[in-house]
Amino acid sequence: MDMSKYKPLFLSEAGEHLDGLETELVALERAPGEQERIHEAFRHLHSVKSMAASMDYEHLAHLAHRLEDLVSPHRDTGAPFAAEEIDLLLAGLDALRASLRCVAADQPEPELPAGLMADLDTRLRAAGPARVRARSSPASPGPAAPAAPVEPSAQAPVAGALYTVEAQVIAECSLPGARALVLFQRLAALGEVVGCEPSLEELRLGNLPERRVRLRVRSQRGADELRRAVEGVPELAAQRVAPAAEGGSPRSPQPAPAASAPAGPSPPEPGPLPAPTPGSSVRVRAELLDFFVDAVAELLGLRSHLEALAEQRDDPALQEGVRQLGTLARRLQDRVMQVRMVPAATLTGRLPRLVRDLARARGLEVELQVSGEEVELDRGLVEALDTPLLHLVRNALDHGLETPAERRAWGKEPVGRLRLHLERRQDRVQLSLEDDGRGIDPALVLARAEAVGLLPPGAVLGERAAQELVFLPGFSIRTEASESAGRGVGLDVVRTALQRLGGRIELESTPGRGTRFVLDLPLTLAILHVLLVQAGEHLLALPSARVLRALTVRPSQLSQGPGGPEVLVGSRRLPFTPLLALLGERLGPPPAAQEAILVGPPEGEASLALGVDRVTGHREAALRAAGALLGRLGPYGGSTVLGDGRPVLILDVDALIARAARAAPERPGEA
Amino acid sequence: MATRVLIVDDAPFMRQNLKEIFVAQGFEVAGEASNGVEAVEKYKDLKPDLITMDIVMPYKNGIQATRDILALDSGALIIICSALGHESLVTEAIEAGATDFIVKPFRPENVLQVVKKSLLARRQPG
Numbered sequence: 001m002d003m004s005k006y007k008p009l010f011l012s013e014a015g016e017h018l019d020g021l022e023t024e025l026v027a028l029e030r031a032p033g034e035q036e037r038i039h040e041a042f043r044h045l046h047s048v049k050s051m052a053a054s055m056d057y058e059h060l061a062h063l064a065h066r067l068e069d070l071v072s073p074h075r076d077t078g079a080p081f082a083a084e085e086i087d088l089l090l091a092g093l094d095a096l097r098a099s100l101r102c103v104a105a106d107q108p109e110p111e112l113p114a115g116l117m118a119d120l121d122t123r124l125r126a127a128g129p130a131r132v133r134a135r136s137s138p139a140s141p142g143p144a145a146p147a148a149p150v151e152p153s154a155q156a157p158v159a160g161a162l163y164t165v166e167a168q169v170i171a172e173c174s175l176p177g178a179r180a181l182v183l184f185q186r187l188a189a190l191g192e193v194v195g196c197e198p199s200l201e202e203l204r205l206g207n208l209p210e211r212r213v214r215l216r217v218r219s220q221r222g223a224d225e226l227r228r229a230v231e232g233v234p235e236l237a238a239q240r241v242a243p244a245a246e247g248g249s250p251r252s253p254q255p256a257p258a259a260s261a262p263a264g265p266s267p268p269e270p271g272p273l274p275a276p277t278p279g280s281s282v283r284v285r286a287e288l289l290d291f292f293v294d295a296v297a298e299l300l301g302l303r304s305h306l307e308a309l310a311e312q313r314d315d316p317a318l319q320e321g322v323r324q325l326g327t328l329a330r331r332l333q334d335r336v337m338q339v340r341m342v343p344a345a346t347l348t349g350r351l352p353r354l355v356r357d358l359a360r361a362r363g364l365e366v367e368l369q370v371s372g373e374e375v376e377l378d379r380g381l382v383e384a385l386d387t388p389l390l391h392l393v394r395n396a397l398d399h400g401l402e403t404p405a406e407r408r409a410w411g412k413e414p415v416g417r418l419r420l421h422l423e424r425r426q427d428r429v430q431l432s433l434e435d436d437g438r439g440i441d442p443a444l445v446l447a448r449a450e451a452v453g454l455l456p457p458g459a460v461l462g463e464r465a466a467q468e469l470v471f472l473p474g475f476s477i478r479t480e481a482s483e484s485a486g487r488g489v490g491l492d493v494v495r496t497a498l499q500r501l502g503g504r505i506e507l508e509s510t511p512g513r514g515t516r517f518v519l520d521l522p523l524t525l526a527i528l529h530v531l532l533v534q535a536g537e538h539l540l541a542l543p544s545a546r547v548l549r550a551l552t553v554r555p556s557q558l559s560q561g562p563g564g565p566e567v568l569v570g571s572r573r574l575p576f577t578p579l580l581a582l583l584g585e586r587l588g589p590p591p592a593a594q595e596a597i598l599v600g601p602p603e604g605e606a607s608l609a610l611g612v613d614r615v616t617g618h619r620e621a622a623l624r625a626a627g628a629l630l631g632r633l634g635p636y637g638g639s640t641v642l643g644d645g646r647p648v649l650i651l652d653v654d655a656l657i658a659r660a661a662r663a664a665p666e667r668p669g670e671a
Numbered sequence: 672m673a674t675r676v677l678i679v680d681d682a683p684f685m686r687q688n689l690k691e692i693f694v695a696q697g698f699e700v701a702g703e704a705s706n707g708v709e710a711v712e713k714y715k716d717l718k719p720d721l722i723t724m725d726i727v728m729p730y731k732n733g734i735q736a737t738r739d740i741l742a743l744d745s746g747a748l749i750i751i752c753s754a755l756g757h758e759s760l761v762t763e764a765i766e767a768g769a770t771d772f773i774v775k776p777f778r779p780e781n782v783l784q785v786v787k788k789s790l791l792a793r794r795q796p797g
Contacts, residue, residue, distance in 0.1 A: 009754075009776070013754060036729075039729070040729065043727060043729070046727070047727055047754075047757075050757055050759065050760065051754070051757075172781075174774045175753070175758045175761055175772065175774055177758055177762060178758055178761040178762050178765060178772055181762050181765050181766070182765055182771055182772070185765055185766070186792065203762065204759065204762045204763075204766075205758075205759065206758035206759065206762070229792065232788050232789075232791055232792035233771075233788065233792075234771065234781075234784045234785045234788045235781075235784075235785075
C-alpha cells in the first residue's frame, strides 16, 4: 500500500500527539500519580506508535513502543511515575520529535540515540520481565479481546452447501485488510467461514496482497443471500459467489453461474492537489482552505468593483442584485474564516515544557497557568505569534522571575507565577502574559539606556515612558546575553512582529511586584481592508487600519520645514513626502492639488503625510504575504488582486515611515 | 422518517465534518458524544439508528464503547471512524461487532456509500 500520500497527515497528527504528550508529562512531573494524565500519555504514545508502524517508520514505531512499555504498567497499576521516568519519557519525546523532523524533511529516519535506548532498556529490565513482555502484540491497546467466534476451525461443523466467495478491494480503499475482514464477518453471520486466503491473521495485520480475498463459506442460505451480503460491503469490485466443490480448493475452477456485476463506478477521485503542509492542525487540506480564503476575498473585491459600476447606472434591479451578491459573499467569508480558525491551545501547547526546561536550567521554580486556550484564532496568526510569544516567555524567565532564594528574601512565595490569558474581543484577540517577578525598575532602565547610548545623559522620563524603553532596538537589561534570550534580540523584535500583524503590545510593570505584557491583535490576517491610491503610474494599496486620514492639499498648505516639506493639518505640521519619492521614483512637476494620506505608528498619532495623486477607493483584499523578493524590492508587505484582475502591491507602512525618517536629515543639504 | 445518527468523536472538527455530510443528505443528527462513556449514555437515551464511532478517545475508547453498546443492543449499527494507521484497531473493532468503518479524512461519497450499505445490510435479515 502506498502510504506516502498520508505522510502529511501522519506528520501533523503525530506532531499533535507529541505536543499533547508533552503537556501530560510536564503536568505529571508535578502530580506523578494523576490517573487521567497517565492514560492520556499512554493514548498519545499509542497513537504515535500505531501510526508510525503503519507508515513503516521502524525506528519511530520502536521508540514509541518502548516508551509505551514504560507507561503501560503505570496505566495498569496506577503507580505514580518516578522523576527519572519522566526525564526518560521527555528525552524520548525529544527523540521522537527529532525523527519526525527528519521524516518531514524527506530524510531517512535517524538512528535512535543509543544512550537513551540503553537507559530505557535498563529501566524496563529493572521493572521486571513482565513489563518488557507486556506489549508482545504491538497494536492491541488493552487486554486482548475475548476471541470472537469467527476462527475458521473454532466452530462446530455447520451443515449446508459450500461456496467460494472472491472479491477485489478497490484501490481507493485505505484499509483493505479491514475491508476484507468486514466481508469475512458478514459471511460468518450467514454460515461458517471454512477457508480464508490470505489468513485471518494476515487480515488483522492489514495484509491483503493484490487487494484480493478468497473465502470458502459453508452456509444453509442460498447463493443469492450470500451475494446480497457481499454486495452490502462497500469498496469491493469484481466480487463473485459460486458454489464450490466439496473438498476443492478455494480457487474453484467452476465458472460462476451468475457472477454479480462489479460494484458501481468507484467514487470520483478529487483532482490532484498540492500536498498539505505538515504541522497544520486543521484536518482539511490547508492549501484548499487558503484557496477558499483567496477566492472569497477576490469575490469581495469583485463585489466592490461591481458596486462601483452599478452605481453609475440607474438600474435598481442591478443594484439590488449586486447588494445581494455582497451579502452572500460576506456570509461565505464568515464561514470560510471559521474553518481556518484553530484553538489557541495550538499556540500555547508547548509552553509548559519550555517553562519547565528554562526554569530548571536557571534554578527557578515557576508555575505556568494558561487560560483561554479555547479561544479560536486564524491559523496564520497562530504561526505568526509563535516566535513572539516564546520570546516573551523566555524574557519573563530570564529577566522577570527571581530564584526561590531571592523571592524568599523579598517575602514572596518561592514559586514564581507566570500567567497567560487569552480573550476574544469582537474581531480582536487579547493575550496577556503576567509574571510576579522583579518588575521593571524605571531608574535602572533609564541608566541602562544612557549607558548604551539610547538616551542622552541626564534625560528625564516619566516612570511609564522609562519602562517602555525596553522596547527600543538594542536595549538589553543584562550585560551578558543569557542563553535563550540571545544576543541583541530584544523586545523590539516582539513589538515589530506584532506591528506587522496589525497588533500592538503594551506593558504594565510594578517594580518588585511583576510585569504584564498585553498583546492585542486582529483575529484574522487573511483579509485586509485597503485604501487604493494612485501615485504616478502606480496603483498601490495601503492597509486601512494604518491610515488615519486622507485629505486634499493645495500647494498653499505646503511649506518648507527644517527637515523638509511639511503640510499643515489643523494646527499641526507633519512631514510631507510624495509616495513616489519613497519608492525611489522620479517625480514629475508637482500637481496643482494632491491627496495627503496621514499615517503613523500603530494606534499612534499621524507622523507622516504621504503625497499621492488621488485616492481611488477602498477594498477588501486577500492578503498574499510578501516573499523575500518582494520585501527586497521596496517597502511592500504583500500583494493582492483586484476584482477586475489587476494585481496591486500593498505598502508596508512601517517601512515607509522608516524610509521617510532616513531621508529626512539629507533634505536640508539638498534644499 | 429520517435516519437518526449519533456522532461520537473527541474532535469537534471531525464531528462537525460528519454532521455536515449527514445533514446535507437528509439524515438527522440525533446527538453527539465526545468520548466512549458519553457515547454509551447517549445511545441509551437517544436510541439512534446509526452510530459513527471514533476509536481513540479519552476515558473510554471506541472499541470498548462498541462492545458496551452491543451488549445493550446486539442490533446496534456502529460505523467505526478511524484515522489512517489504526488498521489493527479497526480490525479489532470489527471483530468486536462493529458493522463497518470509514477512514479519516472523510470523503462524503465514501461515508455515504458505507452508511447506506450498512443500513441496507441491516434491513435484510442476517
